[in-house]
Amino acid sequence: MGKHTLCFIVLITTAFAIEANTFKEDAAFTQLKQLITANEQSSAWHYAKTLEAEYLGDADFDFLYGLIALRVNETERAVYAFERVVANKPNWLDARYYLANGYFKMKNYHGVIDIVNAISLIENIPDNLKASFAKLQAMSVSQLNKQAVYVNHSLAAKLGYDSNINAGTREENILAEDNILGEDILLSNESRENSDNYLALDYQLIGSKALTQTSKLVFSGLGQLHAFANESNYNRLLVDARVNYQKEFENFTTSVGLKVTPLWLDDSYYRTQFGSTIAINKQINNQWFVSTEAYLGKTNNSVNEQLNTSDLSLQMAAQFALVNWRHTLSFAVSQEQSEHLENSHNDKQTKAINYSSLWLINPQWLASVNIGYQHQAYQDKQPFFLETRSDDMWLLGTSIQYQYSNVWIYRISANIQDKDSNIPLFSYQRSDISFSVSMSF
Structure with missing residues (x-):
């Protein structure tokens, strides 16, 4: 070279x-x-x-x-x-x-x-x-x-006061022009606003089983026992069980699942809601997360089968997260349709919008606020009042919790409902204040 x-x-x-x-x-x-x-x-x-x-x-x-x-x-x-x-x-x-x-x-x-x-x-x-x-x-x-089997349990005890346990009206009577009988009707105490103290016990189980690196089975169970101090006929037990198959794709995650929710009221089996869900979630970036979920199911009422319905709902939500803040805005529309033609006045469509915010004050203290609005439009005239019912409800909730350790959490909560209806019997105000202690294991 x-x-x-x-x-x-x-x-x-x-x-x-x-x-x-x-x-x-x-x-x-x-x-x-x-x-x-x-x-x-x-x-x-x-x-x-x-x-x-x-x-x-x-x-x-x-x-x-x-x-x-x-x-x-x-x-x-x-x-x-x-x-x-x-x-x-x-x-x-x-x-x-x-x-x-x-x-x-x-x-x-x-x-x-x-x-x-x-x-x-x-x-x-x-x-x-x-x-x-x-x-x-x-x-x-x-x-x-x-990825083997993950299971987490939580148990909570709650003491509270409910100002309107039966969602009753403050009205003392139904005026003659408001009903088909053409005469004033005095409402019983059971039909009017009633308050009481209560004790609630909640148990929750959340678990998962990884199938592959991108798919897993997720299962959850929730049991809520609500017991009132004086009005035991309003005591209730609610169970919610769900199982979902989740699959992660390159740009989104999807899941399909089943859920069943039985309810016992006053120590008697009252109804069961059950159906299937499908959801799609997408993490856009570190701050934005969007999701949508559809539900198709039925409600079977054991006390009165005339109250059986077919149910359909769709919900969309967007979440924006900062270091110590998380904001969520959701919109939902649902349809309940009676299985019996003579009960078509109970058919209703509900539209709801909800905003919630979580604020991590420090590693121990967490505050939250929730504001919601619902509009319920019934599909046929109410046979007793000869009007097509239309309801509007505002909801406000707030809480502050203190995480004492990885096991113990203390929380104070307050919730307010204000419902207005074109039929006065169905208008009411309700507030619920509670203190709870929960443990995770």
Whole structure:
């Protein structure tokens, strides 16, 4: 090989090496880093993608590229980027940490544990980074345990006061012009507003069984026993049991399931609601989450089969989350149709809108507020009042809870209902104040 040829090869090689390592000195590095630091996720990701062709393979670019890819849920691209960084610079501990984060988001929990085990052999790791690795490892071990069978139980005891246990009216009588009989009717005490103190016991079970890395069975059970101090005829026991099959796809998660909800009233079996559900959920980014669910079912009433209905509902919700705040706005529409033509006056369509907010004051204190509105439009004239019933209800709820430990939680709650109907008998106001203690195990 000639001297000039050798010099040419050396010059080309040197020039390539210089070009391949110029990203950190390039203005693009500063601009991309500033966008990431300012939490301008969308702009940073768009800008990073314009630099792919020129800088992919450069460790400094791959690190920033992987960082913003993680934030916008482009997890696979993030993992590939951090794998390149670690391969080229195995001592870059931050890159290993973010690679472990990527593995965790992809449910590659064994990969996370392998990284943490390798890191444990390195000396002089900063304490904060060591703690972060340990947290990731603990979370991965927990998720692997859940992939067998995961079950969580909670038990709560609640003391409360209900100002209107039977959702009764304040009216003392039904006026003559308001009913088919043409005469004033004095309402009994059982038909009017009635208040009482109560004790409630709640038991909840939530469990799951992983089938694959992207699918699982989720099952839950809820039992609520409500006992009043003086009006025992309003005591009730509600059971809600559900099982769902969940499947994760690249851009969304879907589930199909069954649920059954029997109710006992005054120690007697009263009714059962049962049906099937289908839902689609999508995590748009770290802040936005949207979901929709449809339900098709039936209500069978054991006391009076004339109250049997076919039920249909659709609900859509959007959730926006910040560090310490979570806001949820939902809209639902439902239809209840009687199985008996003579009871068509009970057929109704309900439209509801609801806003709820959770505020994490600190790791122990959590506050919540819930505001809702419902409109119920009945489909036929009420036979006693000769009017087609129309109801509007406002709901307000608020609570504050203190988490004493991972096991014990204390909560104070207040709920208010204000229902207005074109038929005065069905208008009422109701408030419920309670204090509860719950434990998880």
